Amino acid sequence: MTNFFDKNRKFQFTIWEILLIIILGIFFLGMPLIVFNDHIDLKYLDDPSNVGSNIAGILAPFLSLTGSVLVYLAFKVQFKANQDIQVQFKRQNDDQHYFRLIDSLDKRITLYSFKATNDEHYSGYNILSYFLKTIQVRIDKRMESFSKKIFLNDPNIFSDEDYEKIFKHVVSRTIFPTFEKFKHDYLKADYDERYRINMYDIDYEDNLNRTLKELISSKFYYLPVSYIRGFYQNILNELIKENSSFFDGYFKTLDLIMNHIEQSENSVFYIDFLKGNLTTAEKIIILLYLGSFNNNSNLEKKILKHKIVDSLINVKGVKIGNVTEQEYLRHIETLLTRI
Template sequence: MKNRLIAFSLAVIVLTPAILYLSKFHGGLTVQHERWGEAGSYFSGIYGSLALLVLAYTTYLTQAQFRRQNEDSIFYKLFDSLQYRIQNSSISTGGKEFSAHKSLKYIVDEFYKELSGEAVEIGRMLFCTEPEKVANVHYTKLFAAINGPTWIETFEEDRAAFIADITSQGHFNERWERLKDYIGSRGEESQSVREALRATGSVNFYKIPFKSRQRYYTAALQRILAEHGEFLDGYLSTILYIANICTTSKNSLQYAQYAQSQLTRYEVVILFYLLAGSDEKVVGAGNLKTLGLLNRLRTIDCQSLMIDLPSVEEIDREIAAVFETGT
């Protein structure tokens, strides 16, 4: 359809001068030499100008095609470089070795473990600062860990006494110290108490304000970077450069679709944590949102890799908060 439209337009441009001339100076062929000269001057002027326009247009098309080929070459070479980086990555730990895409899965699992550890801290903080807002199900787990199988016999009294005792303390430090009498010092809890705190923190992870939650992302990220920073820094820099090329190209849509198709679920989750845990603005990160490279977070295959299996609504809020504060 497009080619037919172009052909029709060219035909109109070429025929219009001749039609105008013949409609004005109609008649048969003449034997007068000067009449032929006048017609030649008219047509040479018109079609000479048209020839220049056609030449300029073909030059423009050639340059545009060259730019497109150059962009394609850079874009796909960068993706090849990214895949090469992944294929040659290797992590050795605990007598095991993870290579290529298995190393990505290992890093995502490490993020999950680290954030689960941070959930313990969140649980402790909630019992300290807002014990009256903690759901009964979490008190049952905590009291079962503290009191053993007899917890159910005095649950209501124990819960009321616990809340009254903690909230009666003067300020945060006093509450924190009083809480230790129940659950022990940080890092010295029994395993069952720690699991109860983890469950409380995990369920409430996406309910606390993002600015508070971000410090837990940052703490987890810093520990991950201490072990795998060289790979992750290079990976993020390459992705950001690719995203910049995508957004500045006229072929942005095709590049974005290709990039989305190439990123694994592990890469998408890692990208999110790299942005969420950054304590500084990540230059160029907004391009990742523009291209929709984190959209896959809304799918169950990515949600299942994240702490407490966030809902689509929670993911949307999380993405919005990350790009609001980190770009």
């Protein structure tokens, strides 16, 4: 039964309870007026028709008031019902629109197919496995050239211990008899001179490449964010170029989903549903795509706000070197806030 008093109040009454209270009030207030009124001619009441007229005259205002109250309550019930229907209708429309967008995001994957450079065909969710594997291979492959580039452009990030390890690969010991001398001259030199030292005074064999790679891998998440964004950009460039239609459509749809979530009253459920349905490969692609320079800053803010990719702190798929969960979480936040 519908309650006409706020549910947070102590007392609540139904329509029938209110009606009963009104009728009882009429009876207990009206009857004494008839029985104990000194001005009533009792002989006049000997005629049954007169009694009826008096009772009708007394009850008429109360019954009219009762009718008015019931009409008001009926309108109030109808108004509340209409509001509930509108809220339910809006929620149903929100749900339908949201799940259509989710379905569209899923179809971006399931209906997509392409031929890779190895002449193999990929389609459906297999493309995500291919993307993830390609990203992992390219991260490992490009780390060597990335490390050399940093050693040339920003040698100050290397510690004394790092320079001792690098010094083992120096061949011009007459010019650089100690690692302190090597470090001093290398840091003092301009870019061209550092390039010359690397070309002629350091043995650029696999051992040095491996050393630089290990050193940069250990401090990757402490590098300037512009370096990391550039690194991710280089990793994804070819992948995006080969499959631009996929990435463009996928991220436009994801942006529409995030916009819908922002405007919805049911955002908590929508976010949980989205996070539960995104694969690990999708989350990694989202992070790297937004972490590069090809991104949507508004989408970045929404991804960060709703912690869409925070669960990657437990994923080792694209992590470089040893990193704690707190460090990786800080890394994600740094990427998505353009620090």
